[in-house]
Amino acid sequence: MTISPDARTAEERLQRMHRRLGGIAYGGDYNPEQWPCEVWLEDARLMQEAGVNLVTLAVFSWSRLETADGIYDFGWLDEVMDLMHQHGIGVDLATPDAVPPAWLIAQHPDILPELADGSAFGFGSRQHFDVSHPVYRQKALAIAGKMGEHYARHPALMMWHVGNEYGPVSYGPWADKAFRKWVQTKYSTLEELNQAWSADVWGQVYSDWSQVGAPAQPRTWSNPTRRLDYHRFTSSSMLEHFKAERDILRRHTPDVPIVTNFMRFYKNNDYWAWAAAEDAAALDIYPDPREADAHVAAALNFDLMRSLRGGQPWMVMEQATGAVSQWPVNVSKLPGKMRLGSYQAIAQGADAILFFQWRQAKGGTERYHSAMVGHSGPNTRIFREVTQLGNELKELDGLTGTRSAAKVAIVFDWDCWWALELGNSPRSDLTYAQEVLRLYRPLFDANVTVDFVDTKSDLSQYSLVLLPAAYLLTDESAQRFEDYVSDGGRLVVSYLSGIVDESNTIRLGGYPGALRKVLGAWSEEMHPLAGEGEEVKLATADGGTASASYWTEHLHTDGADVLASYDSGRLAGSPAVTRNTFGKGTAVYLSARVDNTFLESLLFAERQAAGVQPELAAPPGxxxxxxxxxxxxxxxxxxxxxxxxxxxxxxxxxxxxxxxxxxxxxxxxxxxxxxxxxxxxxxxxx
The missing domain is CATH 2.60.40.1180 (Golgi alpha-mannosidase II)
Structure with missing residues (x-):
């Protein structure tokens, strides 16, 4: 393979890959090691029939590629790589570090992660490693280097797939040691650490760095800022390992894209930081077919993936053709739904449609997970749909590399997520993803294209920005939102935003402390509604009525106009929803979880005022x-x-x-x- 001097940026590498593939990438995970070699030729023929141009190989193959310590066997994989190339099919080649082999665990059992309660995560599944373990890292990097060297010039190689669904959290001795080092880097002195962690509360003051460790499960509740920092450490530690593998592969193949696969609403990793280290965002997405509106949450994830790298096209790395194997009841997708969901991803910026997996396993944990070729073989509804889709996608030349433009942004921030869901709060049952989805849904239903941003993003290109439950805001982020509104932007803020600073410490002087000035309003007390289905009535400024449930606050105005007031309950007469003019712009504050009808009308008015129109008028659905x-x-x-x-x-x-x-x-x-x-x-x- 000739190294192209032009393919040195992420977009150039991806464009080169799509040119070689002939357009949109289509295919899925292929696990030939699960099948006798006489099946491989039939697979290649069926892949051609189905329009497959890319398969992912070796995700779970460490034990077959390194059969004993330092003994590598690439012979069978060479055969498959050659076979794919002979049939015009490219390969997304994985480094198999998600599944350390049994011989490695037998030699170093402390590679297994330790759970928060001190119990060991046993061998027999996957992701059974502590990413901080030095031997695990050494061996994972070694096999990545061997694969990079061996396959660098293979003509089938289209992309590298590092690991798989990174995310295992360990609280064992190696993680403990790595966390201590991370904390020492973040906080230069013990005094700074004790201040940031509010260590005088419950007498948790540290007098020596050796006393600092991972927040294993205590007798009762645990220090929330310590746990917040552990979230940050865990994400950065796994990302550090990913980058080390990426850099090894990059030296061998500077023109080949390198990715790993993200997961739907996945909390452990800050995907803003991860996506910046990759050539493309890639998503594993498994909506539950039992949910009639599952496509709305899927759409949010699709827009998030598109946004993680500034609007660059992204990849569906895994999805199911029919049923999955993770729900209590695994309903198969109805005819047409797999095709529709695939086109939905493309509509929202995907340039790759891949499945898990090509051929349905006959044994193991995921034997009932659907595939492109199922247990019944190719003479099935699903394979006919797979083939139809694959051959349709061949006709979409010119679509790859195109982008979508948005004038509306919603903030999705992992620091906010981690801090909000640490517990010991007025509502410990609140979930960040659902709060974001609640503000996203009216815009999705109205066919308004939405970008996602984090609290550090430049907001100047957006006419309207929504801030759902942005619980943690730094001083810099709060100033960024103030400047955005002052310069003419329109901001909509929901409850539980701006409550704490970077150290998870409450901002004093009234909620939401970081945003009080721009909102022109403040709350003296939070009033979550206790009863199931409990709600209070609202009276709107235009003489209408509405309602609120789940969350209310005792709100006061400080210059803001009142859009709705409480009309029943203990807060009757107090403001519930306000709008403040600040500089050249406005900021709306939702101090209550208002009903869907009121929320939709409010967001309609805000986007109309911001000059934001839907892509096209369309009927519901x-x-x-x-x-x-x-x-x-x-x-x-x-x-x-x-x-x-x-x-x-x-x-x-x-x-x-x-x-x-x-x-x-x-x-x-x-x-x-x-x-x-x-x-x-x-x-x-x-």
Whole structure:
């Protein structure tokens, strides 16, 4: 393989890969070591039939690649790599460090992670390692180096896949030692540490660094800032290991993209930091088919992945063709839903549609997890759908590399998430992801494209920013939101925002302390509603009515206008929702969990005032997204309803799936999809 001098940035590496693949990446995890070699040729033939152009190899193959300490056997993998290349199929080659082999655990049993209660995480699953263990790191880097050297010039190599679903947390002696070192780097003195951790509370003062360790499970409650720092340490420790493998592979293959796979609503790793260290964000996504609106939470994750690298196209690294094996009841996707979900990811910026896995395992834990080729073989509904999709995607040349533009941003921040869910708070049952989803849903339903940002992001390009439960804000972040509003931005803030500083210490002087000035309002007391289904009435400034449940606050205005007041309960007469003019902009504060109808109307008014319009007017359940670039504009229309729906596509264009020219009102069948390459007139008019 000739090293291209041009492929030195993430985007250049990805563009090169997609050119070699011929467009959108399509395929999935392939585990040939689970099958006799006579099946491999049949697999390659079926992959060609299904339009597969990329498979992921060796994710769980450490024990087959290093059969004993320092004894490497790449022979079988060479055969598979060659076979894939002969059939025009590229390889996303994984480093297998997610599954340390039994012989390594037998030699070094302390590689196994230790749980918070002191018990060992035994061998027999996966992710059974403490990432801080020096021998684990040494052996993982060694096999990465061997693979990088061995396959650097193999023509099938398209991408590197480092590890798998990083995330195991350990509280054992190696993690303990690494955490102590991390803490010493973060806090230069013990006095600074004791101050940050509020160590005088419950007499937890440290007088020597040797006393500092991982927050293993105590008799009762544990210091929240110590646990917050452990979240930070765990994410950065795993990322440090990923980077070490990445750097080894990069030296061998500077023009090959390097990624790992993220997970849906995954709390342990700060994906903003992780995505910055990779060539692309890649997501494993398994919505529960039993949930009628599962596609909304999936959409949030898709937009988050697209946002993690500034709008760059991302990858679906894993999804299911039918049933998965993780829910209590594993319902298979209905006909058409797998195709619809795949196009939804593409509509929201994905340039790769991959599955776990190619051939359904006949043994092991995931034997009932669906696959592209199931237990019944290729003569099945699912394989026919897989083949239809794969061959449709071949027609979408020009789509890869295109992007979506957004004027609305929602803050999604891992520090906020970690701090909010540490417990011992007014509502320990509150979940950050659900708070974010609640503000995201009305915008999704209205077909408004949304970017996600963290608390450190530049906000200047957005007309409207939403801040859901941003519990932890640094002084710098709070100032950033003030400056954004002062310069003309519109900000919507929900309850439990700006409560604590970077050290998880309450900001005094009234909630939400960090945002009190820009909001022009403050709360003297939090009043979570205790009873299941308990709610209070609200009276709106325009004479209407609304309601609130779950959360309320005793709010006072300090210059803000009142949009809604409590009309019942202990806070009757007090403000509930306010809007403050600050500089050239405005800031809305939701001190209560208002009902959905009021929230939708409020966000509608805010985006109208901000000049934000939907991509296209559409009936309920029809999603519309636009991707532009490469001199083209694509309008993707998806019918999430189980009944036909009509939509006016205006001047229209050519549907790249069917090849038909379309304009005006078009009827989409249930679960139907359009990929409309818009006319040049429409494209240049925007």
């Amino acid at each position: 029809v999603q519309v997204r636009r991707r532009t670039g490469n001199g083209s504009s694509f309008l993707l229309v998806l019918n999430h309803n189980d009944a036909p729906a009509g939509i006016d596509v205006g001047r229209g264009g050519t549907d790249r799936i069917s090849g038909r020219p379309l304009q005006g009102t078009v009827e989409l069948p249930a679960n139907g999809v359009l990929v409309l390459q818009e006319s040049a007139t429409d494209e240049t008019s925007r």
